[in-house]
Amino acid sequence: MPTSDHIIEVRDLWMTFPGKRKDEPVHVLENVGFSVERGEFVCIVGPSGCGKSTLLNIIAGFLQQSSGSVLVEGAPVTGPDPKRIFVFQENGVFPWLNVEDNVGFGLLDKSKDERREIVKHYIEMVSLGGFEKSYPRELSGGMRQRVEIARALASSPDIIYMDEPFGALDFITRLKMRTDLVRIWQEEKKTVLFVTHDIEEAVQLADTVLVMSRRPATVQLSYPINLARPRDLDSPGYLAARDRIFREMGMSLKVGG
Amino acid sequence: MSLRRALTLTSLVWVTAISAGHVYLNMEPEKWFQKEEERKMRIGFLPVTCHLTCPVTDFIDRETGGDGRFEPLRFSGWPELKEAFLSGHTRATFILAPMAIALREQGIPIKIVYLGHRDGTALMVGKDSDIRSIAGLRGKTVAVPNRFSNQSLLIFRALNNAGMSIDDIKLIEMPPPDMPAALYSKAVDAVTSGEPFMAQCELDGYGRVLYLTKDIWPNFISCVLAVHEDEIRDHPERVQTLVNGIANSGMWLEDGMDKRMAAASFVSKQYYNQDSRLLKFVLSKPPDRVKYDNLALQKENFEEIAELGKQSGILEGTVRFEDYVDLRFGAAAEKTKKAHDYGAEQAMKDLEGK
Amino acid sequence: MKTFGLPIAVAVLFLTGWHLAVKLSGGDIFPTPWQVVLGIAELAQKGVLLKYIVASLFRVTWGFGLAILIGVPLGLLLGWFKYAAAALNPMIQIFRPISPIAWIPVAILWFGVDDRAPVFLIFLASVFPITVSSMAAVQNMQPVYVRAARNFGLRNTELFRKVIFPACLPQILTGLRIALGIAWLVVVAAEMIAVNSGLGYLIIDARNAGKRYDLVVAGMVMIGLIGLALDVAVRRLEKFDEVRWGYANK
Numbered sequence: 049m050p051t052s053d054h055i056i057e058v059r060d061l062w063m064t065f066p067g068k069r070k071d072e073p074v075h076v077l078e079n080v081g082f083s084v085e086r087g088e089f090v091c092i093v094g095p096s097g098c099g100k101s102t103l104l105n106i107i108a109g110f111l112q113q114s115s116g117s118v119l120v121e122g123a124p125v126t127g128p129d130p131k132r133i134f135v136f137q138e139n140g141v142f143p144w145l146n147v148e149d150n151v152g153f154g155l156l157d158k159s160k161d162e163r164r165e166i167v168k169h170y171i172e173m174v175s176l177g178g179f180e181k182s183y184p185r186e187l188s189g190g191m192r193q194r195v196e197i198a199r200a201l202a203s204s205p206d207i208i209y210m211d212e213p214f215g216a217l218d219f220i221t222r223l224k225m226r227t228d229l230v231r232i233w234q235e236e237k238k239t240v241l242f243v244t245h246d247i248e249e250a251v252q253l254a255d256t257v258l259v260m261s262r263r264p265a266t267v268q269l270s271y272p273i274n275l276a277r278p279r280d281l282d283s284p285g286y287l288a289a290r291d292r293i294f295r296e297m298g299m300s301l302k303v304g305g
Numbered sequence: 306m307s308l309r310r311a312l313t314l315t316s317l318v319w320v321t322a323i324s325a326g327h328v329y330l331n332m333e334p335e336k337w338f339q340k341e342e343e344r345k346m347r348i349g350f351l352p353v354t355c356h357l358t359c360p361v362t363d364f365i366d367r368e369t370g371g372d373g374r375f376e377p378l379r380f381s382g383w384p385e386l387k388e389a390f391l392s393g394h395t396r397a398t399f400i401l402a403p404m405a406i407a408l409r410e411q412g413i414p415i416k417i418v419y420l421g422h423r424d425g426t427a428l429m430v431g432k433d434s435d436i437r438s439i440a441g442l443r444g445k446t447v448a449v450p451n452r453f454s455n456q457s458l459l460i461f462r463a464l465n466n467a468g469m470s471i472d473d474i475k476l477i478e479m480p481p482p483d484m485p486a487a488l489y490s491k492a493v494d495a496v497t498s499g500e501p502f503m504a505q506c507e508l509d510g511y512g513r514v515l516y517l518t519k520d521i522w523p524n525f526i527s528c529v530l531a532v533h534e535d536e537i538r539d540h541p542e543r544v545q546t547l548v549n550g551i552a553n554s555g556m557w558l559e560d561g562m563d564k565r566m567a568a569a570s571f572v573s574k575q576y577y578n579q580d581s582r583l584l585k586f587v588l589s590k591p592p593d594r595v596k597y598d599n600l601a602l603q604k605e606n607f608e609e610i611a612e613l614g615k616q617s618g619i620l621e622g623t624v625r626f627e628d629y630v631d632l633r634f635g636a637a638a639e640k641t642k643k644a645h646d647y648g649a650e651q652a653m654k655d656l657e658g659k
Numbered sequence: 660m661k662t663f664g665l666p667i668a669v670a671v672l673f674l675t676g677w678h679l680a681v682k683l684s685g686g687d688i689f690p691t692p693w694q695v696v697l698g699i700a701e702l703a704q705k706g707v708l709l710k711y712i713v714a715s716l717f718r719v720t721w722g723f724g725l726a727i728l729i730g731v732p733l734g735l736l737l738g739w740f741k742y743a744a745a746a747l748n749p750m751i752q753i754f755r756p757i758s759p760i761a762w763i764p765v766a767i768l769w770f771g772v773d774d775r776a777p778v779f780l781i782f783l784a785s786v787f788p789i790t791v792s793s794m795a796a797v798q799n800m801q802p803v804y805v806r807a808a809r810n811f812g813l814r815n816t817e818l819f820r821k822v823i824f825p826a827c828l829p830q831i832l833t834g835l836r837i838a839l840g841i842a843w844l845v846v847v848a849a850e851m852i853a854v855n856s857g858l859g860y861l862i863i864d865a866r867n868a869g870k871r872y873d874l875v876v877a878g879m880v881m882i883g884l885i886g887l888a889l890d891v892a893v894r895r896l897e898k899f900d901e902v903r904w905g906y907a908n909k
Contacts, residue, residue: 138803385852
């Protein structure tokens with residue numbers, strides 16, 4: 049029974065794709081089950097190709113699961129919903145619109161003045177003030193992701209799904225984006241479901257980390273991270289959490305040798 | 306400015322401007338509101354000597370009468386001329402006699418009412434070639450305007466007389482305007498069509514006459530004036546006026562070399578867009594290269610053509626003379642025909658004024 | 660220097676080569692560049708140059724315009740609805756390779772010998788490339804745009820208007836540029852019918868008039884120059900922000 053705190057509830061989820069040959073279907077997800085609390089920041093990590101993105105797309109309503117249930121706010125998911133915005137890894141921003149038109153895309157039913165106010169607020173929040181009239185092709189990768197995040201936030205969703213949003217960026221930009229994301233999340237208090245292959249990123253950001261196994265993937269471990277933010281990358285608590293997950297995924301703590 | 310606004314604006318401005326420009330420069334909007342009966346009858350012709358009586362009639366008509374009673378339409382080639390007649394756009398047209406008979410065989414309600422000319426065709430070979438007689442054509446390539454042309458029947462007849470058959474030569478179809486260049490570049494060995502394209506080969510120095518039609522088939526007929534049956538039924542007076550005009554023009558062209566030269570000038574400038582030197586040559590060297598006075602329809606001419614056509618395979622032989630000919634207009638014109646009362650000097654003066 | 664200097668240098672080289680080739684060949688049928696210039700001047704003086712250019716542009720405007728109005732929406736629909744594409748695509752691919760010249764007799768029979776016939780032929784020549792490239796534009800579109808749009812609650816006509824059409828516009832524009840080149844190319848064939856104006860008509864008529872090859876080449880030169888102008892104009896469109904993102908011009 050879904051309780052009022054579980055904003056997302058996934059039960060017995062299976063996903064199978066037809067394979068190259070008729071008698072060889074591809075099992076991607078197997079018996080996946082977990083729940084997310086309102087306002088929680090949950091990260092899903094796992095080896096490449098294990099199906100984390102597929103899982104996120106199913107929860108967001110872009111794909112239909114083979115069997116099992118996904119309940120959001122107590123109701124089954126039938127398709128994408130403006131109250132739950134998806135942030136893509138790349139190219140989610142519309143290239144034919146400038147920054148302010150992109151950010152205001154979900155606000156078309158509001159009055160022009162209202163929209164302008166909201167758009168201004170969120171452009172400031174992602175530190176893109178001054179770039180309102182710029183076009184995505186004129187911006188760097190990091191700036192484009194900020195636009196997408198601003199666009200997601202501007203329409204005041206309850207949940208934000210993020211599919212490796214910083215995966216295409218360089219290391220330093222990634223660190224900066226994570227800091228900004230945490231700051232924004234603390235201000236806006238949205239529920240976030242964040243997929244990444246980067247374990248450190250998961251530990252730096254999440255309240256709970258869900259570790260997925262290899263394909264066919266299932267939830268191998270649900271690990272709460274009880275560290276205060278801002279998180280210190282040097283602290284023993286951080287390193288312990290990180291190592292725990294490394295071990296869970298069968299990875300060595302030594303590089304080379 | 307946004308793309309959408311730029312596009313809408315430019316498109317609107319452009320479409321309006323170009324359409325207005327086109328209507329103003331190229332069309333005659335007053336004519337759109339004319340009723341069908343008031344419209345002048347359109348006659349199709351090609352810029353060849355065989356159809357000379359058409360522009361001559363029109364020019365003299367306008368200079369002496371005012372607005373002209375017909376609207377001559379110039380076409381670039383036989384297919385377009387034929388299709389314009391088939392679609393009803395032209396109600397009368399100058400056309401090759403075998404082509405008219407073939408159309409009748411296909412059920413088109415076409416009626417030949419008068420001739421366009423007599424003679425006026427030649428077969429040219431390269432000046433330096435060693436072809437001296439019909440026999441010399443064996444194995445060579447000969448270009449004709451159209452398989453339904455009298456020129457191809459002429460070749461057929463000439464080959465027969467020389468004891469050869471059509472398979473002894475290679476016959477290809479080619480638009481007459483392309484023939485001089487083809488002969489010059491030796492792409493073909495011989496060309497034959499109506500004038501002035503044959504004269505052009507001669508004048509420009511690379512062609513030699515193998516024969517003129519008047520030497521092989523005297524009183525040869527090639528192009529005729531044909532009218533749609535509906536026009537005959539609905540406006541017989543108009544048809545009669547047309548035939549009378551053509552007849553009188555024919556007589557006028559035989560009324561003196563000065564008139565022929567004047568015709569060469571005003572026709573090449575106003576109607577054919579050709580060098581007048583060419584037309585002058587065709588109309589005078591020799592003076593009976595083409596004739597315009599004996600234009601009444603004679604059954605024997607057509608039966609000969611029909612027979613040759615059947616032998617060479619371009620006609621079926623399913624229609625009779627009475628089916629594709631209407632003799633009444635020509636007969637009436639023959640009784641009253643006489644040269645227009647219009648001097649050659651007057652013609653040149655009127656041409657200057659244009 | 661780059662925009663004008665280099666092309667002009669190439670043009671000068673070409674003209675010199677042309678002149679020499681004619682002179683060296685010794686013949687007097689093919690004109691030299693200067694004779695062509697005189698021919699153009701003669702046409703302008705007779706007053707027909709402007710008339711003929713306007714006539715050809717008029718027919719291309721309407722033929723091409725109609726092709727856009729029909730081809731773009733049709734192509735977009737076919738790209739989006741797979742059943743429609745499966746049903747209609749074979750027919751389109753059968754009609755596409757039939758040269759407009761083959762349609763000339765049909766055009767005369769249906770439309771007579773006025774402007775409608777060449778407009779029809781130009782329409783035919785343009786509508787197939789426009790439809791096919793619009794269809795390809797939809798099929799090659801990034802699916803992420805549609806997903807994002809659906810996420811924001813857009814459906815059907817709004818989805819089409821606000822997302823699919825703008826996303827496809829760069830490729831549609833490229834298709835239009837190519838089709839315009841084809842339309843302008845067909846003008847000569849289209850005007851071979853008994854219309855009595857236009858640059859294509861000029862060439863046919865000059866050829867019928869005997870040795871006026873200087874006018875023939877003059878007509879060709881005018882057609883080429885106007886074709887260049889048309890292409891430059893469409894390229895201008897590609898600089899607008901709404902579509903510039905779609906072209907990799909570094």
